[in-house]
Amino acid sequence: MATARIPEATVARLPVYLRSLTELAADGQATTSSDILAERAGVNAAKVRKDLSYLGTHGTRGVGYDVRHLVFEVSRALGVANTWPVIVCGLGNLGRALANHTGFTERGFPVVAAIDVDAELVGTTIDGVAVHSPDKLAEVVAAEGVAIGVIATPAAAAQETADLLVAAGIRSILDFSPTVVSVPPDVEVRAVDLSTELQILGFHLQRDLPPEVNL
């Protein structure tokens, strides 16, 4: 019962397993194996088995896993039954795209509000999402039961936005700005930095084309 500690690396893979399992279920597969799951999730079979073992999940030796039961187990581990309302801060290109993104609501992360400094936007709604001014943030968070803040502001406003979110009681932040925001230790920040991702790809490209030696 006491779900022992699940390693961070495993947690990061659970959503992928869950998607693969959902597909398998949709395909009418009643049962599956670590090999098949591994193939679908793009990892190796031993890792799948070890990851699933942390859930206390029991497959059946010689047979495999029951797809529906595994969907249930992984869902429970991830807490998919819960709904975590999200607020999007910053309605530039990216913020707008995120506010509109339908995939979030489907997975239990409805975007319930947005924040922007632009007085023209405040008071309007964007795809059904009401836009508020930053100084209303705490109020909105409380009213809507917001659990997760998304930072999609320009870099210069990111730290300030993070501070507002923290002050409003938010403890989970998804940060798309190209900065490192600092927050109290009990707040979790996941940074998604598109430029960094590209730069990592660029690094490897450069590495694979070595003839160019210096600048």
Add this chain to the structure above:
Amino acid sequence: MATARIPEATVARLPVYLRSLTELAADGQATTSSDILAERAGVNAAKVRKDLSYLGTHGTRGVGYDVRHLVFEVSRALGVANTWPVIVCGLGNLGRALANHTGFTERGFPVVAAIDVDAELVGTTIDGVAVHSPDKLAEVVAAEGVAIGVIATPAAAAQETADLLVAAGIRSILDFSPTVVSVPPDVEVRAVDLSTELQILGFHLQRDLPPEVNL
């Protein structure tokens, strides 16, 4: 000269260091220490020193690092001098935001073209980016010297898109679709999955609020 192997984890941090260093330079700091850099980059000082040591970089004991020199070293390691043209595949909410995003060009990743299946869009330009039909992909890639493909299509089209990119000779892919695409081993894929990120945050939220025991 022979830049020994730089660990993957270090490569992923170099862009962050580079940003911090650029800020420090803009602030007029001529010199800095691993402590200050660590603070700015959100990591610890020993890690900064070890990471920088892989670059063969030499700071000065008792003094610290010369900011300009370090900017130069990190830039060279990352190959920032190079320009890697990008093509965006799929012009939904996210694809459009990415195509418009100005930050990419600034960092050497200009979006030079876009692909979409929608016949209404093909032939138009979105923020100066020409939209082509998927069957022109190889042609466009060759003409524009595209180095990196971004997949921003719906999940169902992601694998197909990846196959097209690979066939067109692309070896670096940034994948925003909530899927695992399979590609030949010499192609690098970095997956950025927004739903997964949210689910990981959700997992920790659930963990920190344990009173709810079962469902």
Add this chain to the structure above:
DNA sequence: GTGCGCTTGTGAATTCGATCACGAGTTCCG
């Protein structure tokens, strides 16, 4: 020039994650 405070660079220790390899349970066939 000597000593002190500061900061780097790096071997050593530790932690964490990935992978291997195999024992054990299950099904099915003859």
Add this chain to the structure above:
DNA sequence: CGGAACTCGTGATCGAATTCACAAGCGCAC
């Protein structure tokens, strides 16, 4: 019922990344 084929669960091993801790180098003050 016996054996073959299959697949899970997991201890053991391996490797990568992080962290520790300290010797060595530098600059300044006196």
